[in-house]
Amino acid sequence: MTLNHRLRVPDEVAIRKIDNDTVLLNLQTGTYFGLDAVGSRLLELLEQNGELAAAHRAMLEEFDVAPEILEADLLRLSQEMSAKGLLEPLN
Amino acid sequence: MPHAYRICDLLLSSNSVLPELVPAEGSDPDCHFELLSAEEHPVVEVDWFHSWKADENGLEEENKEPWLRLGRVADGYLLRFPSCGDFIVSTDTMRIECRPLPGIPEVTVRHLLLDQVIPLVLSRRERIVLHASAVLTRNCVIAFAGNSGQGKSTLAMSFAREGCPLFADDCLVLRVGLEGWMAIPSYPGIRLWPSSVDALLRESVPTRDVADYTSKRRLGETEMLRYASGSAPLRGLFVLACGAGEVALEKLSPGQAMIALVKFAYNLDVKDVSFLRRQFDTVARLTEDVPAYAIHYPREFAVLSTVREIILTHLEEGL
Numbered sequence A: 001m002t003l004n005h006r007l008r009v010p011d012e013v014a015i016r017k018i019d020n021d022t023v024l025l026n027l028q029t030g031t032y033f034g035l036d037a038v039g040s041r042l043l044e045l046l047e048q049n050g051e052l053a054a055a056h057r058a059m060l061e062e063f064d065v066a067p068e069i070l071e072a073d074l075l076r077l078s079q080e081m082s083a084k085g086l087l088e089p090l091n
Numbered sequence B: 001m002p003h004a005y006r007i008c009d010l011l012l013s014s015n016s017v018l019p020e021l022v023p024a025e026g027s028d029p030d031c032h033f034e035l036l037s038a039e040e041h042p043v044v045e046v047d048w049f050h051s052w053k054a055d056e057n058g059l060e061e062e063n064k065e066p067w068l069r070l071g072r073v074a075d076g077y078l079l080r081f082p083s084c085g086d087f088i089v090s091t092d093t094m095r096i097e098c099r100p101l102p103g104i105p106e107v108t109v110r111h112l113l114l115d116q117v118i119p120l121v122l123s124r125r126e127r128i129v130l131h132a133s134a135v136l137t138r139n140c141v142i143a144f145a146g147n148s149g150q151g152k153s154t155l156a157m158s159f160a161r162e163g164c165p166l167f168a169d170d171c172l173v174l175r176v177g178l179e180g181w182m183a184i185p186s187y188p189g190i191r192l193w194p195s196s197v198d199a200l201l202r203e204s205v206p207t208r209d210v211a212d213y214t215s216k217r218r219l220g221e222t223e224m225l226r227y228a229s230g231s232a233p234l235r236g237l238f239v240l241a242c243g244a245g246e247v248a249l250e251k252l253s254p255g256q257a258m259i260a261l262v263k264f265a266y267n268l269d270v271k272d273v274s275f276l277r278r279q280f281d282t283v284a285r286l287t288e289d290v291p292a293y294a295i296h297y298p299r300e301f302a303v304l305s306t307v308r309e310i311i312l313t314h315l316e317e318g319l
Helices: A037-051 A052-062 A067-083 B104-126 B151-161 B194-200 B254-262 B273-289 B299-317
Strands: A012-016 A021-026 A029-036 B001-007 B011-015 B030-036 B046-054 B068-073 B076-081 B085-090 B095-100 B128-130 B132-137 B140-145 B166-168 B172-178 B180-184 B188-192 B218-220 B233-243 B248-251 B292-297
Touching: A012 B218, A012 B273, A021 A037, A021 B254, A021 B273, A029 A037, A029 B046, A029 B068, A029 B254, A037 A052, A052 A067, A052 B128, B001 B172, B011 B104, B030 B104, B046 B140, B076 B104, B076 B248, B085 B104, B132 B172, B140 B151, B140 B166, B140 B299, B151 B166, B151 B188, B151 B299, B166 B172, B172 B248, B180 B273, B188 B194, B194 B218, B194 B299, B233 B254, B233 B299, B248 B299, B254 B273, B254 B292, B292 B299
Parallel strands: B011 B030, B030 B095, B140 B233, B233 B292
Antiparallel strands: A012 A021, A021 A029, B001 B011, B046 B068, B068 B076, B076 B085, B085 B095, B128 B172, B132 B140, B132 B166, B172 B180, B180 B233, B188 B218, B248 B292
16 A cells, blocks of 8 residues: 555545544444544545545645655555454545 | 333343342333243344443453354344343344353343343443443542443442442433433442452452353342432543553543443444434534543552552542
């Protein structure tokens, strides 16, 4: 996976935002997943247009983090969520 | 003439005596249990959809067949305990039939009915049913959720030993209304390992077999051990997080609490998408309304008094 990927939350995933956290449930597999404030922000940005690169740019403005570290974190999280059926390629 | 009992506010009629339960009045049962003979084992078409490898104590042996298999049959669900027998639950959950394997004692059938099948049946009838023990303290309920074998019953028993009526052993029904979340008492019974009985009960108390395959002991109501009989508000949820360190209480964020608690919710049909969505929303509301904590402590009887003290002090301080 690279920042050029576009991702979306599949229809069969329920999302609940509670305070700064987000909890996702894949209704087909019963898999639950919790996101902290940073993960929740990524999901929020992906829900806007699905572009990982755009999410990376926006989060660089918002968080005090080196670009390469943020990129690695976003890709790792996106891969993990994709493997659990909580994200899928857009189009 | 069927016998009638109440368990978790469910009026249960039965064609066999269930001595673990308190007899109840009522001619319009919510659910009827029928114990059939071991010979009555018709072949039915089953659509298996789930299985539990680990047994009720959280133990899982490699290459062992599942402890419980769940499937759909023509008019409901089949719960197959491969070493004990079948329970068939009607789709409307108003009827439970048991066809035990030959030689399975009735005490084992009753345990599976009361402590395994009925919690799953209730999951279809109630807003939420947690795999948790609970006690009544200061007119409020505190619940202890945790994995099987993690010490929920032992912790609840340690509170009961100090005068807090027991509310539930491992099946806690929660309802929400204008007064907030209310807990419904289960039935007067708690199951403990013999080591817990020896460590927690200073004088001898009568105990009974739980089932033929476990050394756990069942304790009913005695003068020393009281059980709650009416619903009460839920004040706090404590997730057991046993470890090697010191006793510590950690406040969980609603998101953390949701992830922690959702796995302790009973669910008869894990493939029912609309049910899962409702349960997801219910757990979210529960964790927004009721404070949840992780309680860290080493699994030693000697620290239980400290665990109790920390929890009760926290309750006194208003959570």
